[in-house]
Amino acid sequence: MNIIVCIKQVPNTTDVKIDPVTNTLIRDGVESVINPFDTYAIEEAVRLKERFGGKVTVITMGPPQAENALKEAIGLGCDEAILVSDRKFAGSDTWATSYTLSSAIRKVGLYDVIICGKQASDGDTAQVGPGISTHLDIPQVTYVKKIEEITGNKAKVERMTEEGYDIVETPLPCLFTVVKEINTPRLPSLKGMMKAKSAKITKWTADDIKADARSVGLDGSPTRVVKIFTPQPRKGGEILKGDTMDIAKELVELLKDVVI
Amino acid sequence: MDYLLTEQQVMIRDLARKVAREKIKPIAAKYDETEEFAWDIVKVLVDSDLFGVYIPEAYGGFGGGVVDMCLVAEELSRACGGIALGFAGTGLGTFPIILYGSEEQKKKYLPAIAKGRVAAFCITEAEAGSDAGSIRTNARKEGDHYILNGTKQWITNAGEAEVYTVIAMTDKTKGARGASAFIVEKGMKGIDFGAKEKKLGIRASATREVIFTDCKVPKENLISKEGMGFIVAMKTFDNSRPGVAAQALGIAQGALDLAVEYARKRIQFGQPISSFQAIQHMMADMATQIEAARALVYATARMVDSGAKSVAKESAMAKMFASDVAMKVTVDAIQIFGGYGYMRDYPIEKYMRDAKITQIYEGTNQIQRNVIAANLIKESLKGE
Numbered sequence: 001m002n003i004i005v006c007i008k009q010v011p012n013t014t015d016v017k018i019d020p021v022t023n024t025l026i027r028d029g030v031e032s033v034i035n036p037f038d039t040y041a042i043e044e045a046v047r048l049k050e051r052f053g054g055k056v057t058v059i060t061m062g063p064p065q066a067e068n069a070l071k072e073a074i075g076l077g078c079d080e081a082i083l084v085s086d087r088k089f090a091g092s093d094t095w096a097t098s099y100t101l102s103s104a105i106r107k108v109g110l111y112d113v114i115i116c117g118k119q120a121s122d123g124d125t126a127q128v129g130p131g132i133s134t135h136l137d138i139p140q141v142t143y144v145k146k147i148e149e150i151t152g153n154k155a156k157v158e159r160m161t162e163e164g165y166d167i168v169e170t171p172l173p174c175l176f177t178v179v180k181e182i183n184t185p186r187l188p189s190l191k192g193m194m195k196a197k198s199a200k201i202t203k204w205t206a207d208d209i210k211a212d213a214r215s216v217g218l219d220g221s222p223t224r225v226v227k228i229f230t231p232q233p234r235k236g237g238e239i240l241k242g243d244t245m246d247i248a249k250e251l252v253e254l255l256k257d258v259v260i
Numbered sequence: 261m262d263y264l265l266t267e268q269q270v271m272i273r274d275l276a277r278k279v280a281r282e283k284i285k286p287i288a289a290k291y292d293e294t295e296e297f298a299w300d301i302v303k304v305l306v307d308s309d310l311f312g313v314y315i316p317e318a319y320g321g322f323g324g325g326v327v328d329m330c331l332v333a334e335e336l337s338r339a340c341g342g343i344a345l346g347f348a349g350t351g352l353g354t355f356p357i358i359l360y361g362s363e364e365q366k367k368k369y370l371p372a373i374a375k376g377r378v379a380a381f382c383i384t385e386a387e388a389g390s391d392a393g394s395i396r397t398n399a400r401k402e403g404d405h406y407i408l409n410g411t412k413q414w415i416t417n418a419g420e421a422e423v424y425t426v427i428a429m430t431d432k433t434k435g436a437r438g439a440s441a442f443i444v445e446k447g448m449k450g451i452d453f454g455a456k457e458k459k460l461g462i463r464a465s466a467t468r469e470v471i472f473t474d475c476k477v478p479k480e481n482l483i484s485k486e487g488m489g490f491i492v493a494m495k496t497f498d499n500s501r502p503g504v505a506a507q508a509l510g511i512a513q514g515a516l517d518l519a520v521e522y523a524r525k526r527i528q529f530g531q532p533i534s535s536f537q538a539i540q541h542m543m544a545d546m547a548t549q550i551e552a553a554r555a556l557v558y559a560t561a562r563m564v565d566s567g568a569k570s571v572a573k574e575s576a577m578a579k580m581f582a583s584d585v586a587m588k589v590t591v592d593a594i595q596i597f598g599g600y601g602y603m604r605d606y607p608i609e610k611y612m613r614d615a616k617i618t619q620i621y622e623g624t625n626q627i628q629r630n631v632i633a634a635n636l637i638k639e640s641l642k643g644e
Contacts (some may be wrong), residue, residue: 186307186308187275187278187279187282187283187304187307187308188275188308189307189308189309190271190272190275190308190309190310190313190322191309191322192309193271193275194268
């Protein structure tokens with residue numbers, strides 16, 4: 001089975017600061033790590049390899065230092081790593097990013113399953129995974145919490161919903177985005193880390209993946225970030241006091257006023 | 261302080277630190293309470309290749325030395341000195357095979373141990389503690405086997421371990437020269453275990469009696485030759501004592517980490533107690549003692565790895581000094597916590613309970629001082 005995992009390098013903090021002028025993340029002085037949700041994707045891919053055999057290829061689009069994230073993924077059990085990196089990709093939104101990653105995946109060629117984390121901890125859009133499947137014109141199942149079985153070219157998975165879960169059967173190839181309930185990622189091993197240290201990372205540019213220049217980077221991105229701001233904290237509610245009957249009447253009047 | 265560790269050693273230390281923080285720290289209190297053996301942590305250590313870090317690569321390990329073993333023991337002990345002993349006690353049981361085992365014995369046992377078969381070393385008996393010469397467990401040769409009889413006491417990892425290296429007398433008339441070392445497997449007929457001991461500290465570590473009743477051990481399981489038992493044991497201790505020292509060091513460091521964190525957060529008289537000089541001086545002393553212990557432990561471990569002929573004195577110094585530091589630092593750490601430190605709801609008192617054993621086992625600190633003094637006198641006689 002050929003498995004592809006798409007990962008992203010993100011700042012290692014939940015307390016990200018926004019540059020008020022450019023409206024982008026301030027990354028200076030913040031250590032970069034693999035997006036926490038992607039670690040579940042890596043683990044699931046490695047587990048699929050252990051169950052069914054095959055190969056795990058990990059791909060990221062990012063600046064040259066994203067190579068570190070790929071090496072870490074190799075230490076965790078991925079077999080091959082591809083860094084898609086080009087100045088032309090700067091300013092990509094989720095649409096351009098998913099186009100770029102799908103172009104890289106096309107170049108990889110054979111694949112049965114693509115796994116992504118459900119979202120990145122910095123942007124939180126959860127759009128890149130579904131975007132990739134759309135560009136590749138293959139089915140997608142999001143919020144997967146369990147891959148029950150894979151037989152022939154079909155997979156049966158559990159998809160988390162707010163009330164419970166759906167059991168979805170899908171033909172392969174298919175793209176899954178996974179939630180943290182799916183597994184507990186392993187720690188790296190010493191032998192894996194030694195392998196990662198000497199691992200060769202394949203590097204592809206926009207030309208290598210035959211990406212259309214108008215579809216990548218800022219030009220290929222329909223999204224415009226106008227403003228990012230911290231919303232005002234919600235005010236506390238009003239607590240009614242007194243006799244129960246009086247409170248009930250008062251409450252009804254108040255609810256009428258806010259027109260629910 | 262920078263100890264000029266190699267890139268690989270930094271990697272080992274950082275991974276062990278990660279395991280300790282993410283996997284051991286959250287469960288340390290639970291295992292201290294239930295006194296269960298932390299098999300789930302053994303699995304994590306095996307999967308991350310740390311469990312066999314000191315076992316040669318040719319036999320399925322990572323090929324590190326005593327320094328690497330110490331780095332792992334230290335980091336794991338920062339989170340729990342008891343759980344760390346599943347790893348370090350296995351090291352003690354494994355060194356006789358690494359140091360004196362035949363090729364066949366190494367091939368048979370070392371890869372299994374690297375994969376998580378826990379090991380144990382059996383020397384102590386009821387009447388033979390510091391006076392190891394008084395061992396009564398005997399091994400009688402009968403054809404292709406040795407028949408072992410006797411009872412070993414307070415054996416770390418006993419009952420959980422699959423591989424036991426046992427010191428038994430093959431010729432009582434020869435005294436210390438009549439002892440031999442054997443490898444006994446858990447499944448062999450005639451090996452039994454006593455009830456789990458209830459201990460002051462390191463409660464996640466299993467301690468039991470190992471009872472041999474006409475236990476039939478194939479003669480291939482004799483380590484080295486008959487009569488080599490004490491040499492095997494002493495050389496094993498030379499290699500393993502830095503590990504105990506590292507365990508003590510880790511316990512001390514873990515206690516200091518908690519004490520500093522607490523002192524920063526605890527407000528009295530309107531300010532954190534870390535702003536008071538009385539607390540600051542305690543913390544400064546603790547940190548300095550720990551750093552001195554670390555320097556001694558690492559230097560000794562490096563000396564062992566360099567293949568130095570005699571490391572008995574240095575090993576004894578490292579074990580004695582680091583464990584005395586651990587005891588002092590953990591007591592002071594509780595003092596910084598004040599009344600909260602005395603409460604079992606807080607993690608710090610456990611460090612003091614765990615620290616105490618490091619002054620006692622693998623040779624009491626009084627015996628270590630004897631060893632150090634004996635070496636001093638010997639060196640002086642030789643005019644060194």
